Amino acid sequence: xxxxxxxxxxxxxxxxxxxxxxxxxxxxxxxxxxxxxxxxxxxxxxxxxxxxxxxxxxxxxxxxxxxxxxxxxxxxxxxxxxxxxxxxxxxxxxxxxxxxxxxxxxxxxxxxxxxxxxxxxxxxxxxxxxxxxxxxxxxxxxxxxxxxxxxxxxxxxxxxxxxxxxxxxxxxxxxxxxxxxxxxxxxxxxxxxxxxxxxxxxxxxxxxxxxxxxxxxxxxxxxxxxxxxxxxxxxxxxxxxxxxxxxxxxxxxxxxxxxxxxxxxxxxxxxxxxxxxxxxxxxxxxxxxxxxxxxxxxxxxxxxxxx
Amino acid sequence: xxxxxxxxxxxxxxxxxxxxxxxxxxxxxxxxxxxxxxxxxxxxxxxxxxxxxxxxxxxxxxxxxxxxxxxxxxxxxxxxxxxxxxxxxxxxxxxxxxxxxxxxxxxxxxxxxxxxxxxxxxxxxxxxxxxxxxxxxxxxxxxxxxxxxxxxxxxxxxxxxxxxxxxxxxxxxxxxxxxxxxxxxxxxxxxxxxxxxxxxxxxxxxxxxxxxxxxxxxxxxxxxxxxxxxxxxxxxxxxxxxxxxxxxxxxxxxxxxxxxxxxxxxxxxxxxxxxxxxxxxxxxxxxxxxxxxxxxxxxxxxxxxxxxxxxxxxxxx
Numbered sequence: 001x002x003x004x005x006x007x008x009x010x011x012x013x014x015x016x017x018x019x020x021x022x023x024x025x026x027x028x029x030x031x032x033x034x035x036x037x038x039x040x041x042x043x044x045x046x047x048x049x050x051x052x053x054x055x056x057x058x059x060x061x062x063x064x065x066x067x068x069x070x071x072x073x074x075x076x077x078x079x080x081x082x083x084x085x086x087x088x089x090x091x092x093x094x095x096x097x098x099x100x101x102x103x104x105x106x107x108x109x110x111x112x113x114x115x116x117x118x119x120x121x122x123x124x125x126x127x128x129x130x131x132x133x134x135x136x137x138x139x140x141x142x143x144x145x146x147x148x149x150x151x152x153x154x155x156x157x158x159x160x161x162x163x164x165x166x167x168x169x170x171x172x173x174x175x176x177x178x179x180x181x182x183x184x185x186x187x188x189x190x191x192x193x194x195x196x197x198x199x200x201x202x203x204x205x206x207x208x209x210x211x212x213x214x215x216x217x218x219x220x221x222x223x224x225x226x227x228x229x230x231x232x233x234x235x236x237x238x239x240x241x242x243x244x245x246x247x248x249x250x251x252x253x254x255x256x257x258x259x260x261x262x263x264x265x266x267x268x269x270x271x272x273x274x275x276x277x278x279x280x281x282x283x284x285x286x287x288x289x290x291x292x293x294x295x296x297x298x299x300x301x302x303x304x305x306x307x
Numbered sequence: 308x309x310x311x312x313x314x315x316x317x318x319x320x321x322x323x324x325x326x327x328x329x330x331x332x333x334x335x336x337x338x339x340x341x342x343x344x345x346x347x348x349x350x351x352x353x354x355x356x357x358x359x360x361x362x363x364x365x366x367x368x369x370x371x372x373x374x375x376x377x378x379x380x381x382x383x384x385x386x387x388x389x390x391x392x393x394x395x396x397x398x399x400x401x402x403x404x405x406x407x408x409x410x411x412x413x414x415x416x417x418x419x420x421x422x423x424x425x426x427x428x429x430x431x432x433x434x435x436x437x438x439x440x441x442x443x444x445x446x447x448x449x450x451x452x453x454x455x456x457x458x459x460x461x462x463x464x465x466x467x468x469x470x471x472x473x474x475x476x477x478x479x480x481x482x483x484x485x486x487x488x489x490x491x492x493x494x495x496x497x498x499x500x501x502x503x504x505x506x507x508x509x510x511x512x513x514x515x516x517x518x519x520x521x522x523x524x525x526x527x528x529x530x531x532x533x534x535x536x537x538x539x540x541x542x543x544x545x546x547x548x549x550x551x552x553x554x555x556x557x558x559x560x561x562x563x564x565x566x567x568x569x570x571x572x573x574x575x576x577x578x579x580x581x582x583x584x585x586x587x588x589x590x591x592x593x594x595x596x597x598x599x600x601x602x603x604x605x606x607x608x609x610x611x612x613x614x615x616x617x618x619x620x621x622x623x624x
Contacts, residue, residue, distance in 0.1 A: 042440075145325035148600035150563035153580060157330070160337045160584050233451065240453055241566045245581065260456060265570070268463050275463060279456035287451035294447065 036299060043295020049288030057104040064097035068254040077271040087273035089259070090266075095273060099281045101254035105166065106236050106285055109249075113173040113235035118227045120174070121181020126216050128182065129189035130208070140186075143179040151176045151234075155242060164250045173238045181227050188223045192216055222300040229293030233286040240282050256282045308615065315611065319604050323597065327382070330596040331375055334589050340367065341391050341587040365391055367589075378593065392588040400579070400591060401598065403479075408575040410480060410487075411495055412560035416553065418499030419506050424549070426503075427510025428542065434515060442507065449504025455566040458497040462570070465493075475572045494571045498564060502556050509552045513545035520544075547617060551610050558606035562599035 037044040056063055065085075072092035080087040086095040128139040146154065158172035192198065193216070201211045240257030242248030249255040259278035268275050342361045362368045366377065381388055387397040430442035465471050473493050478486040517523065518541055526536045565577035576595060583591040 042443075141321060141325065144322045145329055148322060148326050148603050149596065150559055150599060150603070152563055152565050152577075153596065153599065156565070156581065156584060157333050157337075161333065163338075237451075237453055241455065244453075244455060244566055245569065257453075260459065265459060268459065269466050272463050272467070275456075275459050279453065279460065282456065283448070283452045285451075287448055290447045290450055294443075 036295070040295035040299060042291050043299075046288045046291025046293075046295065049284065050292055053103055053285050053288065054107055056100055057107040060101045060104050064094075064100040066094035066097040068093065068098045068101040069252050070094075077267060077274075079271075080273055086277045087271065089271075089274050095259070095277055098254040098259055099256065099278060102256045102259065102278065102281065103285065105249055105253060105255040106239065106282070109166065109170055109173065109239040110232045110236045110285075110289070112170045113177060113239075114228050114231035116170070116174045117177025117231050117235070118181045118224060121178040121183075122185040122217070122220060122224050122227070123212075124178065125182035125185030125187075126189040126220060127212055129186045129193055130212050130216060132193070136186075139182075143182050146176065146179040147183070149176065151238065152241060155238060156245075156247060159242060159247045164247060166249050166253065169239055169242055169248045172242065173235050177231055177235070181231070184223055184227055185220055188220045189216055192219045195219075226293065226297045226300060229289060229296055233289040233293070236282065236286050236289070311615070312612070315608055319608065322604055323600065326600040327379065327593070327597060328375075330593050331378065331589075332371075334584075334587070334592055335371065337584070337587060339587055341365070341589070342367065344587055345392075378590070382597070387594045388590045390583075390588055390591045392583070392586040392591065397591055397594045401576070401594065404574055404576050404579045405598075406479070407477060407573060408561050408564070408577070411491055411498070411564065411573070411575065412557055414491060414495035415499040415502050415560060416557055418495055419502035419556070420553065422499070422503040423506030423510055424542075427507045427549070428514055428537070430507070430511045431514035431518065432537075439511075442511070446504040446507040449500045449507075452501070453566075454497045454501050454564075455570045457500060458494055458567050458570040461493045461497060473571070477574060490571070491573075494564075494567050494573060498560065498567055502560070505552055505556055506549060510545065510549050513548045514541060517541050517545045547614060550613060550617075554606050554610045554613075558603040561602045562595070 037047075060068075070093065072088065074092065075084065075088050076092040077090060078084050078088040078092070084094050084096065086099065088094055089098070124139065124143075128136045128143075149157075154176040155172040158175050159168060162168035162171060198211065198215055201215045206215075239248055239255070240260070243255045243257030244261050246261060249258055251258060256278045260275060265275065340362075342358050342365070345361070346358060359368070366374060369377075378388070389396050390400050393400065426442050426446070430439045433439050462472065465473065474486060474490045477490065480487045523536060523540055526540050527533075531540075562576040562580065564575060565581055567573075568575040568578045569581075576599065580592065580595050580599075582588075583595060
């Protein structure tokens with residue numbers, strides 16, 4: 001039976017290819033980027049801030065005026081001044097330098113979590129949609145169980161098991177993201193599953209893995225990219241929350257959420273800069289990611305393109 | 308419809324059972340147990356015998372499957388047991404905290420709805436004007452600011468501008484509504500802003516989608532009063548997805564506000580959860596997770612029922 005199907009599909013192939021309308025002309029990525037910037041100003045601004053943020057994170061050792069860990073007991077809780085632009089904290093550490101180095105932590109956690117969360121989730125979601133039936137039902141029920149936990153509670157549970165530290169925090173934030181990504185990817189993949197080219201691939205006798213990886217995954221790229229950008233901001237927020245609770249990145253690593261913890265609240269009245277600036281850094285970074293992500297979604301989602 | 312409801316209720320059971328299994332074993336994988344934690348304070352060399360006695364008292368010496376079965380059979384009888392750390396019945400431990408979390412969630416929801424629906428509708432009607440851009444930027448900012456940081460900023464502003472701090476000790480609403488409101492309005496605002504941002508965006512996009520529908524054009528062509536078109540034809544149809552995000556966000560607030568509660572020194576479910584995990588209080592953690600998961604699953608179920616009720620096109624098998 002299978003052999004026969006393969007035979008038929010091969011016979012059909014040339015005709016089908018000819019019938020398929022020219023997909024989209026391939027354009028250079030520079031043209032695409034240029035067009036995006038011209039049509040979506042807000043998105044372009046967001047993207048620019050994201051790029052600056054990444055550069056600041058990468059070049060932290062060059063940009064930061066002080067060592068983020070260096071304590072100066074002569075200048076504890078110092079107001080913002082020419083020597084310490086954003087003031088110092090309770091240990092006399094320069095707030096600006098810690099924010100600059102903190103963007104390294106934030107970007108690392110943000111990109112790692114968004115990448116692993118969206119990718120693993122998409123693979124699971126697409127696989128679930130592809131196999132349908134019992135496998136789909138089983139995977140969906142499993143995802144339902146994870147979804148019933150609030151994001152932060154699941155992350156807290158993972159941190160409790162693994163302990164604090166940047167690698168564990170990345171894991172803790174990625175785990176709750178996976179079922180959410182799987183849900184989105186599955187619903188897009190359900191439609192793709194019904195496409196003639198998937199039938200054709202199956203008829204041609206390709207293995208499941210090949211069909212999933214080569215035929216289905218590339219076609220859920222749009223929701224994947226949208227999720228990726230949306231998760232970046234969420235991961236940064238979640239990392240800040242965990243660090244604020246003392247369950248994220250451990251001292252003395254400079255991290256924005258960690259900077260808001262403890263002394264920042266305790267000395268809030270006398271040294272408000274300690275509480276204000278790291279929060280502004282978090283907000284600005286997430287704001288930029290969301291601005292960019294929103295525009296990207298508008299550009300990629302054909303249903304919304306007309307808006 | 309009756310059959311559908313029954314089917315959905317029955318489907319909740321395996322999900323809840325899955326949650327129970329997951330949290331039960333997750334907690335056992337967490338290094339250290341409550342007995343070690345309790346004795347660690349007394350001396351570095353606690354007698355092994357004492358540790359074993361304490362474990363036996365808490366039933367931790369039993370095989371895992373026996374512990375699990377005992378816990379499950381309790382739940383079926385709605386008996387959640389006692390907290391391992393305080394020894395108080397779990398229902399007692401949770402009751403007040405639940406009331407606080409529920410009140411905060413309701414207040415945040417009211418704030419969010421009052422802001423989100425008018426803003427979202429205006430943004431959709433004035434699409435691509437400065438009004439729309441302003442609303443979009445305000446709502447993206449709402450998603451970007453951590454609620455707990457916004458809470459810190461509120462406290463700071465009150466302290467610096469008015470030389471006043473909101474009360475840090477919780478007063479139940481029925482004892483003194485005024486004291487209660489003075490304390491809870493700030494966290495409700497901090498959380499409500501983010502919440503309203505989510506709902507505003509949904510309202511805007513749902514309205515935009517609906518406004519392009521044929522029946523709106525028909526109504527306009529018939530010369531129906533524009534205000535009537537908006538309230539009867541457009542808003543009503545755009546409300547479904549908005550209600551969904553509001554409901555899901557509400558479910559998240561019950562137990563998801565770990566950090567904001569910390570900032571405002573509120574003993575809500577989130578704080579209780581953090582404490583329970585820190586103490587390795589298995590029974591309390593498990594009960595809390597089951598409660599939060601149940602709220603979430605139940606809200607989801609209500610959303611689906613609401614869809615069926617509001618949108619007759621949706622047919623359930």
